[in-house]
Amino acid sequence: MSELMVGTRKGLFALAGEPGGTFGVVARAFAGETVENAVRDPRSGRVIASVTSAFYGPKLWYADDPGGEWQQAEGIALPEGGDAALERIWTIVCGEADGQLFAGGDPGVLFESRDGGETWALNRALWEHPSRPKWQPGGGGLCLHSIVTWPGDPQRLAIAVSAAGVWLTDDGGESWRRGNRGLRPRYLPEDTPEDEIGLCVHRLHRAPARPERLFMQFHGGVYRSDDAGESWTDIAAGLPSDFGFPLAIDPADPDCAYLIPLTGDTDRVTPDGVVRVYETRDAGATWRPRGEDGLPSEHAYLTVLREALDWAGEGQGLELYFGATSGDVFGSGDAGASWFNAASRLPPVLSVTVTPG
């Protein structure tokens, strides 16, 4: 039995089911509120959810049971008395150290918890980075959306901000350096200096079996790094579009990545009304569509956001799940070979995370 946490425009939906079988809604929380992201920490069993109230602002909450009592986490705020306010928390990620979690949000901020999500502290080095005045928001705000840990080493992190590029730390966040060499934004003039800060990364993930390898979905571009994010190589050839948001990997295969291309930045829907997940098993040299068995093949113009694709397991048993702003959630229990409908007619889906049974 696998469990999905589906964050939507109108609440959190917890789904449970067997991969390839039937999924059902087992709980709804934060009715009417925007739930940006929710994850179950497999170490503690606790669920942590990011909720942005239109009235009362962004908050993090935690609970053992998504259908039970939620507690508000402390410390999710910017320094008081400044000229900025926290807009939203985009992503929540489990860290490598005991009790460690990270949360990233707008305006380009990183928080860390050391007690399983009850209390949080702002990463001051990133907040006070001298380049910050040059950071510029993407369409969704100045969002820190990707936090990529290094297996077994809590000192090393890669993060990505839209639109302030990739940032790397080797000292647990005490200092940060940029990791953007090779990225070529088409939305900027060709002669833009290489140290341009306004790089609109859409999603970043690491291949845990080969942690120096990362894959990136860019705002027009798909890239791979083999040097821990210092430099990037274009691997978009063979895709129907190099625009999209989410990205997934197979933990067992460092040459594997999954993308869901959208038509382009002015038409952010699945191309030609066909929903396909694109897979590479050769580190981006070639791509093939998955979804002929089970995904919509006509008149399906879906938008799949960056947090709305997740995976569990590995290899041939890799589970993949994604949700769309149409309210549909699709799943695969066989690494994308076949797909099933896990939910439909939910509110617009912002995020999906999976906890394997």
Add this chain to the structure above:
Amino acid sequence: MSSRAGRRLDGMTQPRHDDARPREYAAAMPVVRLRQPLKRLAGDRAEHPLEGATVLELMHALERAEPATGGWILDERGHIRRHINVFLNGERCEAQTPVCGADRVDVLPAISGGATA
């Protein structure tokens, strides 16, 4: 706003709707009134007599008296959140609107906050 300012200039201390307020603090301090979910955060009490010379000072005083409300009405900049409306004796007011001991301040979610699809 004009009636509020006029009352202050006139030195009036009695609220127009004092029947809505407990007698024991009616003449002592402005009262902040909350609805859910703020009421629950504030000790499950709807009415909070607090000291302050402006609406903003009352909101800060509420955060000090009821720390669980911190960050819910005011953001980190000290601004009243965009989709929170504050009323002084029934009329829309601003953060810097003066208050006095006879006043009633209602904190309500704005209808605009529900506009997100």
